[in-house]
Amino acid sequence: MGLDPVWGVFGGAMRRHRERRGLRVRDIGDAAHVHFSLVSRWEGGINRPTASAARLVDECLGCDGELIAMHADTVASERRRKGTTPDGSPIDDEGDEMERRTAIQLIATAGAVIPLADLEQSLTAMDHILDTRIDLDDWERTVHEYGYQFVRRPVGALAADLTAEITAVSHLLNQGNAPRIQAGLLRVAAELSSLLATDLHDSGQARVARHVWRAARRSADASGDQELSVYVRAKEADDLWWAGSSPHAVRELADQAVHRAGGTPSYGILRAHIVRCRLAADGHGGEARTALRAFSETFERLPPGGHGRPEDALGEAWLHWHEAHLLTMIGDDQAQDVFDQALARYSADTPGTVSLLQLIRALDLVRRREIDDGLTHAVTTLQTGAMSTARRFVANKITKALPQQARTHPHATELRRLITPA
Known part of the structure; x- marks a missing residue:
């Protein structure tokens, strides 16, 4: 089922604003952090932009919130039409009239002068109000x-x-x-x-x-969805670990994920093995290595097309990212090579993921008593980007790993300043 026709009205308005500014679809793509081909599909009413993308486009085109408001109206109109009643019957006359009013508002928001083709598309959208799927x-x-x-x-x-x-x-x-x-x-x-x-x-x-x-x-x-149940528990355990929660709470969720997976390889069970390895790395090197092997073996057993969820760059880059972290935690000399492999595979448009890996590398350097390089690396990394729970967690690990004589190092002082809440 295609998108609701009202998205063509939104796309037409977006195109007209872009053309008035003399911008290319590539310029809009850069501003919204998407490929320019997706912008063309937004303008053609083929794809629906997210609210965050609409906000970025509005800012880029200097629309002062016009496209943001139009996007919100379009979402509301589309979702009211696609909501079904319990017996699958059409929406009532009051809802019908609401949709007509919303469509008229969309036409008004699109601009005082609308090309005939866009106006016809708007009227077609009004005729689709009984499409309730x-x-x-x-x-x-x-x-x-x-x-x-x-x-x-x-x-x-x-x-x-x-x-x-x-x-x-x-x-x-x-x-x-x-x-x-x-x-x-x-x-x-x-x-x-x-x-x-x-x-x-x-x-x-x-x-x-x-x-x-x-x-x-x-x-x-x-x-x-059993796989999703596994994933949610494993991801929550992962977040709790980064937040410094109690090992018992973290382990309980990871164990629940492993139990629910029943041996079936999935992204969720990969996360659970990662969490178990992190927990075991604190004084239980043998258990940590066992969990690391389970992680690598599970990754290799994922079915074709099963190497990803949208929020993480799964694949070889994701595998090496976590391997580098886990090897650092257990003090394995292979960590250095794996860092290079991971960084080479991540693209420049994932700065948060890359900067966290750079901090982990700084921790590895400090633990190897390469204090100057490690502290310089940490401070340089933290001076860009917003502070997050994970970044603060790793930075605190770095300060605790410093030998006593290095704690007065100028970069150590700067590091503590950067991670101290304002």
Whole structure:
């Protein structure tokens, strides 16, 4: 099922603003951090931009919030139309009239002078108000887009948009859908919630994150998707470890993930093995190496096409990233080579992931008593980008790993200043 025709109205308005500014689709793509071909699909009404993408386009085109408001109206219009009643009947006359009013508002927002083709498209959109099917494919694409943006945007940048999306899904879940639709929406809710919970953890909002993780677990379990249930628990355990939570709480979630997986290789079980290795690395080198082997073996057993979730650069880069971290934790000399392999595979548009790996490399250098290089590397890395829970966690590890005589080093003092909350 294609996108609602009202997206063609939004795309037409976006194109006209771009052409007035004399910009190319490549310029808009750069501003929105997407490939320019996706911008063309937005303008053609073929793909739907996320709220965060619409905000970036609005800023780039100097629209003073016009495109942001139009995007919100379009989302509201589309989702009201695609909401089904319990018996699958069309929406009532009051909803019909609301949709007509929304469509008229969209036409007004698009600009005072609208090309005839766009006006006809707007009127066609009004005629589609009885199209009440929920487009799960579109929701899955939305999840994928947020996941893609997640590792490319600053910490906390997507929290508001993710919250809005989760609210919209919650409304749809309360409509009494067919079992297949309900299960699909629950999967979407679980994945969006897991992204939001991680963003909240990275922003230091642990209490709120716990509530969101609880909702993510319940949604995943209710969807009947066993792999997703495994993933959510493993990812929460991972976040809790970075936040410095109690080893018991972290281990319990990781063990739950392993138990639910039942030996089936998946992204979630990979995370669980990572967490187990980190826990064991603190004084249990043998157990840590066993968990590291399990991680590598599970990765190799993933089925074709099963090497990824949207929020992480899975594949060889992701594998080497975690190998480098785990080898550093257990003091293995191979860590240096694996760092180089991981950094060579990550693209420049994932600065948060790369900078965290650079901090881990700084920790490795300090533990090898290359103090000057390690501290210089750490301070240089922390001077760019926002502070996150994970960055602060690794930086604290660096300060604790310093020998006594190095704690007065100028860069050690600067490092402590950078990680101390204002």
